[in-house]
Amino acid sequence: MDAYFFENRDFFANRIQELEVLSKSSRTVDSSATSAEVPDTAVCVRIRPLTEEEIGWDHIQGVLRDVHGAANIYEPRRMINGKPDLNRTSFTLDHVYGPSKNTKDIYDDRVQELVKWVGGGGMSMLLAYGQTGSGKTFTVSGMEKLVVEKLMEGKLFGKWDVHMCIFEVAGSNLFDLLNERNAISILEDPFGAMQLVGVLEKNPATSEEFLSIIDTAKELRSTESTTKNDRSSRSHAICRIRVINKESPNTPEGCFLLVDLAGSEASADTQHHSRERMAETREINKSLTTLKDCIRARALWSIGRGDANQKHVHIPFRTSKLTQVLKSAFDVNNVQTCKTLVIACINPSILDVAHSKNTLRYAEMLKVPVPKVKPRPFDERIPTTWENCHVQDWISKNSGKPRINPLLLAPRENGLHFCRLQEDEFVGRALLTPGVKPEQAKLLYYKLWALHIDSRAMMNGSRASTEPKAAESVPKKIKKSKLVKPGMFFRLSEKDVKDGVEVVMAMGVDTTSKDEHNGEVKWVCSVVRHAADGSGAYELFVAKQMVIEGKRLSDEIKLDYDIHTRYYLLKGS
Numbered sequence: 090m091d092a093y094f095f096e097n098r099d100f101f102a103n104r105i106q107e108l109e110v111l112s113k114s115s116r117t118v119d120s121s122a123t124s125a126e127v128p129d130t131a132v133c134v135r136i137r138p139l140t141e142e143e144i145g146w147d148h149i150q151g152v153l154r155d156v157h158g159a160a161n162i163y164e165p166r167r168m169i170n171g172k173p174d175l176n177r178t179s180f181t182l183d184h185v186y187g188p189s190k191n192t193k194d195i196y197d198d199r200v201q202e203l204v205k206w207v208g209g210g211g212m213s214m215l216l217a218y219g220q221t222g223s224g225k226t227f228t229v230s231g232m233e234k235l236v237v238e239k240l241m242e243g244k245l246f247g248k249w250d251v252h253m254c255i256f257e258v259a260g261s262n263l264f265d266l267l268n269e270r271n272a273i274s275i276l277e278d279p280f281g282a283m284q285l286v287g288v289l290e291k292n293p294a295t296s297e298e299f300l301s302i303i304d305t306a307k308e309l310r311s312t313e314s315t316t317k318n319d320r321s322s323r324s325h326a327i328c329r330i331r332v333i334n335k336e337s338p339n340t341p342e343g344c345f346l347l348v349d350l351a352g353s354e355a356s357a358d359t360q361h362h363s364r365e366r367m368a369e370t371r372e373i374n375k376s377l378t379t380l381k382d383c384i385r386a387r388a389l390w391s392i393g394r395g396d397a398n399q400k401h402v403h404i405p406f407r408t409s410k411l412t413q414v415l416k417s418a419f420d421v422n423n424v425q426t427c428k429t430l431v432i433a434c435i436n437p438s439i440l441d442v443a444h445s446k447n448t449l450r451y452a453e454m455l456k457v458p459v460p461k462v463k464p465r466p467f468d469e470r471i472p473t474t475w476e477n478c479h480v481q482d483w484i485s486k487n488s489g490k491p492r493i494n495p496l497l498l499a500p501r502e503n504g505l506h507f508c509r510l511q512e513d514e515f516v517g518r519a520l521l522t523p524g525v526k527p528e529q530a531k532l533l534y535y536k537l538w539a540l541h542i543d544s545r546a547m548m549n550g551s552r553a554s555t556e557p558k559a560a561e562s563v564p565k566k567i568k569k570s571k572l573v574k575p576g577m578f579f580r581l582s583e584k585d586v587k588d589g590v591e592v593v594m595a596m597g598v599d600t601t602s603k604d605e606h607n608g609e610v611k612w613v614c615s616v617v618r619h620a621a622d623g624s625g626a627y628e629l630f631v632a633k634q635m636v637i638e639g640k641r642l643s644d645e646i647k648l649d650y651d652i653h654t655r656y657y658l659l660k661g662s
């Protein structure tokens with residue numbers, strides 16, 4: 090096709106221009122991708138400019154961002170009558186950045202919020218995917234520098250201790266790029282976390298030192314010639330940045346993973362290479378497929394999060410070394426929620442459009458369609474139903490004196506996003522209002538959480554009332570009161586609440602009082618109270634007990650013990 094393209098270069102260049110003008114007035118998106126963003130996972134496209142070399146070779150741009158924000162791919166073809174023609178395919182993802190956008194533009198738009206998330210003790214992951222020579226390394230190394238500069242600047246909720254390691258995953262081997270490519274191994278610890286054994290972590294004091302480390306690692310990256318790029322990377326490079334807030338020791342450690350994936354070469358590109366090289370390509374493709382499966386499965390889980398009836402989601406991270414290393418980002422049991430940004434990098438040359446199409450198809454597959462559910466109407470007792478105006482109103486009414494400026498605390502967030510702010514970010518934003526003390530900000534945070542947790546209990550309750558009554562599914566011979574079992578938690582009805590105790594855990598049948606009440610079973614119950622820190626979690630007081638009639642224990646609530654906080658949390662919260 091290359092020779093045919095050059096013979097008809099001017100036709101193709103003019104026709105693309107004509108079609109782009111036409112696309113301004115019409116909208117023909119062939120993609121099945123939905124524009125709704127999956128919670129915590131965004132998939133964007135970056136179309137790099139043609140390089141000087143490509144311009145010198147007379148290439149033209151075959152992938153363009155149109156005015157509607159879609160990526161249009163123009164594929165040259167020869168019709169049966171021998172005349173040239175073009176096929177156009179459009180892809181819509183969460184955002185398409187054209188060649189005029191630089192790395193800082195993308196950082197400001199998408200990555201700085203991931204840095205803030207890490208600053209609040211969360212986890213973020215940025216992945217650059219694409220064919221060789223499409224700009225993955227350019228994008229990731231640019232982002233690494235911007236992330237480190239931001240963290241070292243000291244303006245993000247305090248001072249940070251920043252630790253960085255950079256390593257590569259080549260097949261099933263791991264090599265340290267900050268320690269002369271020494272081999273590293275991974276081990277799963279008893280808590281299920283993957284630990285890197287033998288990796289050298291650096292902790293320089295200035296951003297300049299960090300930047301020189303990033304450059305050194307880039308040089309050490311294992312490279313081998315491909316038909317596309319003389320310095321094509323045949324391994325995945327991972328930069329892990331751990332941040333520890335020096336001023337707030339209670340904030341959990343944040344983690345940012347920046348991943349420069351190996352080039353997604355098609356088998357056609359490897360046909361002139363050695364057997365070893367072809368096996369390497371197969372291994373890379375397998376790891377990229379597993380990565381896609383893990384991202385999709387994690388996104389699926391994320392969509393259903395909070396639904397008490399959520400089904401088990403299998404995340405196949407054990408299938409490849411790459412996904413084993415990244416396990417914490419997919420692990421649904423990880424206490425840190427991971428925000429993921431995938432940047433599909435595109436070489437815009439018309440001679441590479443077949444590869445670009447594959448890249449965009451892969452990117453599309455990472456998007457899980459978000460079910461179109463009718464949003465729950467506004468309810469002031471349920472923060473997740475609030476629009477931004479309700480959030481701001483709530484802040485104004487509940488923040489005490491001095492009033493916390495709602496425009497600084499929640500400039501854009503709706504209720505769902507507001508509840509997802511981590512404590513440090515919440516407090517950091519609240520402190521931007523002059524005169525506000527950290528205690529006041531924390532109190533407001535806990536107040537929101539108490540409301541959020543209560544609203545979830547309320548919603549679970551109303552869902553349960555629409556489901557078949559438990560008694561209907563109980564075999565006739567078992568009496569309802571017998572359904573109370575030791576270890577179950579119950580919410581007491583208003584008239585049974587005593588000394589502020591609203592929740593109890595059934596310990597065992599009270600044998601001493603059974604006869605006095607015509608055989609009615611009574612239970613010894615332990616007191617469960619909201620934790621003193623105001624987080625909305627629950628604490629069990631085994632030694633504080635009450636005796637309650639079995640028939641009063643009818644409103645069961647499901648609480649899970651959280652080994653990290655030693656509190657009980659409402660299931661699904």
Ligand SMILES: Nc1ncnc2c1ncn2[C@@H]1O[C@H](COP(=O)(O)OP(=O)(O)OP(=O)(O)O)[C@@H](O)[C@H]1O
Nearest residue numbers: 137138221222223224225226227318320321322352
């Ligand atoms: N946004 C951009 N603006 C200007 N030049 C770019 C841009 N993106 C990439 N380039 C240039 O394109 C070339 C290929 O980029 P890069 O090495 O980052 O590709 P890659 O996808 O990492 O390739 P490989 O998988 O082979 O490592 C480089 O010369 C790079 O400087």
